[in-house]
């Protein structure tokens with residue numbers, strides 16, 4: 001839902017980041033307001049996951065320029081745990097398995113950390129079980145998954161559902177979902193997408209990262225951004241995703257080639 005006067009939740013300005021001294025993000029600009037659903041699309045290797053990891057504060061990624069503000073505060077100076085506590089949620093492309101840690105206990109600790117930041121009381125095991133059982137409905141998940149180790153032996157679809165369950169419990173302000181659709185069959189996709197739709201509200205925002213149009217048939221984005229070579233090349237409404245479906249990414253590649261050629265010429269012009 002687009003409301004021009006809604007508060008800005010995430011403001012990314014000219015963000016540049018490297019991995020192992022190799023520049024990946026080369027100036028990303030993105031403004032996300034409350035109530036909005038954004039989709040970032042792009043070929044493999046365009047920097048989509050890098051963007052989500054930089055926003056989450058992953059230690060392997062070094063920010064080399066630009067800024068990110070979350071509800072007006074400098075996000076980049078917060079450690080990853082603080083970012084999560086204040087309401088940033090990252091659903092990973094490849095959710096990690098944590099053998100030996102009960103899913104229920106993991107979800108309880110995470111939920112309580114978030115609740116204490118919100119000034120809500122901590123939930124003991126019993127109170128938490130009530131809450132989690134209620135939220136299981138969002139992803140139509142079997143309670144048996146609570147008693148297993150976090151994601152251990154879960155199928156791709158079950159891991160993604162578990163992520164949306166986490167999201168349902170944490171009630172994030174900005175949720176970033178990286179390739180939530182990858183590896184999902186159509187039923188799991190509908191359940192996961194249905195969960196995301198149920199959790200969207202006028203007070204929060206969702207950033208979906210995907211390279212398939214099919215997720216966007218079940219979650220309607222307000223904005224679609226096309227990422228290539230570490231930048232957002234073009235932004236538009238939901239029709240941009242349909243256009244990409246028709247045209248493919250060839251025009252994107254051409255535009256990137258022109259940009260890179262221009263960047264190479266630039267030193268000559270300057271000197």
Ligand code: ADP
Nearest residue numbers: 019020024043044045046047048049050051060
């Ligand atoms: P996408 O999610 O759009 O497929 P990524 O952000 O995963 O793209 O990757 C963008 C580029 O950054 C790729 O060329 C990839 O090889 C490189 N990259 C990402 N993470 C690392 C890493 N940890 N080490 C080395 N290179 C990386």
Ligand code: MG
Nearest residue numbers: 048049093179
């Ligand atoms: Mg990726």
